[in-house]
Amino acid sequence: MSGTLDTLDSVDLALRNKQTVMWINPGRGASGKPGKAWGSELIGEADIFKASERFKKFAPVLTTLFPELEQSNGIIESPLLKVPKLQDALGLSSDSGRLFVKADHGLPIAGSIKARGGIHEVLEFAEKIALGRGVITEGDPKNVLSLAGKELLNQYSVAVGSTGNLGLSIGVIASALGFEAIVHMSADAKEWKKTRLRDRGVNVVEHEGDYAAAVAAGRTEAEQDLYCHFVDDESSFSLFVGYSVAALALQKQLAEQQVIVDEHHPLFVYIPCGVGGAPGGIAFGLAHLFGSYVHCFFAEPTEAPCFLVAMKDDSGGHPSVYDIGLSNHTEADGLAVPRASERAVEVMRPVLSGVFTIDDDMLFKHVHTAWQAESIKVEPSATAAFDGPLWVTESLAGRAYTAANGLEPYLANATHIIWTTGGLFVPSGEYDKFYARGESLKG
Numbered sequence: 001m002s003g004t005l006d007t008l009d010s011v012d013l014a015l016r017n018k019q020t021v022m023w024i025n026p027g028r029g030a031s032g033k034p035g036k037a038w039g040s041e042l043i044g045e046a047d048i049f050k051a052s053e054r055f056k057k058f059a060p061v062l063t064t065l066f067p068e069l070e071q072s073n074g075i076i077e078s079p080l081l082k083v084p085k086l087q088d089a090l091g092l093s094s095d096s097g098r099l100f101v102k103a104d105h106g107l108p109i110a111g112s113i114k115a116r117g118g119i120h121e122v123l124e125f126a127e128k129i130a131l132g133r134g135v136i137t138e139g140d141p142k143n144v145l146s147l148a149g150k151e152l153l154n155q156y157s158v159a160v161g162s163t164g165n166l167g168l169s170i171g172v173i174a175s176a177l178g179f180e181a182i183v184h185m186s187a188d189a190k191e192w193k194k195t196r197l198r199d200r201g202v203n204v205v206e207h208e209g210d211y212a213a214a215v216a217a218g219r220t221e222a223e224q225d226l227y228c229h230f231v232d233d234e235s236s237f238s239l240f241v242g243y244s245v246a247a248l249a250l251q252k253q254l255a256e257q258q259v260i261v262d263e264h265h266p267l268f269v270y271i272p273c274g275v276g277g278a279p280g281g282i283a284f285g286l287a288h289l290f291g292s293y294v295h296c297f298f299a300e301p302t303e304a305p306c307f308l309v310a311m312k313d314d315s316g317g318h319p320s321v322y323d324i325g326l327s328n329h330t331e332a333d334g335l336a337v338p339r340a341s342e343r344a345v346e347v348m349r350p351v352l353s354g355v356f357t358i359d360d361d362m363l364f365k366h367v368h369t370a371w372q373a374e375s376i377k378v379e380p381s382a383t384a385a386f387d388g389p390l391w392v393t394e395s396l397a398g399r400a401y402t403a404a405n406g407l408e409p410y411l412a413n414a415t416h417i418i419w420t421t422g423g424l425f426v427p428s429g430e431y432d433k434f435y436a437r438g439e440s441l442k443g
């Protein structure tokens with residue numbers, strides 16, 4: 001993203017001017033397969049199934065710790081909602097396909113998409129320690145809840161740097177399993193999230209700086225402690241692959257609703273993006289299951305489009321949003337990330353369809369629309385992807401994409417999925433403010 005002003009293209013200019021824009025990834029390959037390397041590690045489809053098995057194995061443990069999981073037999077999953085009224089409200093014509101919402105805003109335990117990756121990583125860490133000491137067996141982890149299990153895990157701590165939601169997820173699961181939990185929060189983090197964690201005995205450390213600074217501080221502190229596991233949002237594969245399990249669930253839910261995905265029935269998926277782990281993990285899973293028939297787009301705030309900036313750069317410099325004069329200031333606290341995960345970017349290079357941006361006012365308007373149309377209660381970060389279907393079907397860039405991929409004759413058969421990523425535990429006083437702000441912005 002360096003370059004003199006006269007070498008900037010129209011997407012660069014829009015980004016620098018904080019105008020909303022859609023960028024199409026020129027590097028998307030015909031196979032629709034994701035990258036095979038996570039740093040120096042080889043990754044693939046089998047990793048998704050391994051993570052899914054881990055969640056299944058731990059389901060009885062999770063049900064014991066979190067009785068709200070009884071209905072789902074310990075599985076952390078969200079419904080795929082039909083949303084005809086939201087489709088009307090957003091102005092997506094039925095000639096352009098059918099709209100669904102993947103309702104991660106209601107995921108139990110964490111109240112956001114972070115329930116997926118965060119819980120997976122803490123379970124994997126607990127499993128490793130308990131297996132190593134012979135407290136549990138390979139196939140049955142129930143004894144992590146025994147006195148010996150708790151005493152063992154209590155010797156360890158789990159730390160994380162977070163703008164809020166990852167901290168909520170890690171803090172709650174880690175402390176429930178008996179770990180000491182330490183959450184490093186950035187200045188963007190909302191007060192109620194800190195309070196919720198402190199109420200559960202989590203040690204919340206506040207940092208003046210941005211999200212990247214909170215992560216760096218946490219990482220440094222953890223490095224000095226052999227009994228501390230640091231959940232690294234920028235480079236953890238366990239987190240990433242925990243998110244990817246959502247793809248298996250979605251595949252099953254689409255089949256249950258008789259939704260076809262093939263050459264003549266394209267699937268478009270729109271996911272809010274911060275550091276890129278959650279949307280990247282999900283897109284990784286979907287790409288393995290649906291290949292080139294799935295088209296994933298990420299959504300970012302105009303002030304924090306870190307994944308777009310990194311994907312677009314081919315100099316190897318892995319730029320941040322500060323490098324193009326942006327502030328990283330956004331009300332979308334879940335997305336306020338200045339620099340993307342380099343590993344997630346590399347895995348996404350051959351497969352991501354594109355990235356679009358949204359301004360903060362629009363996030364609040366969509367919060368209002370989601371409630372008005374479908375009684376869906378979401379936080380601002382979780383509405384970042386709402387404009388996805390119109391970007392793809394109505395904008396010049398989107399139309400060029402559908403034309404280049406031979407999709408125009410099949411748009412009426414298309415399925416569009418907006419991923420709503422958080423909201424369940426937002427206190428009602430906070431939510432009412434978001435809603436009122438959206439209402440007044442609509443005028």
Ligand SMILES: *Cc1c(COP(=O)(O)O)cnc(C)c1O
Pocket residue numbers: 112113114165166272273274275276277278279334335337379381382421422423
């Ligand atoms: C964290 C988060 C995201 C994005 O996940 P990343 O892994 O940071 O890209 C999206 N929405 C919400 C509500 C989040 O908390």
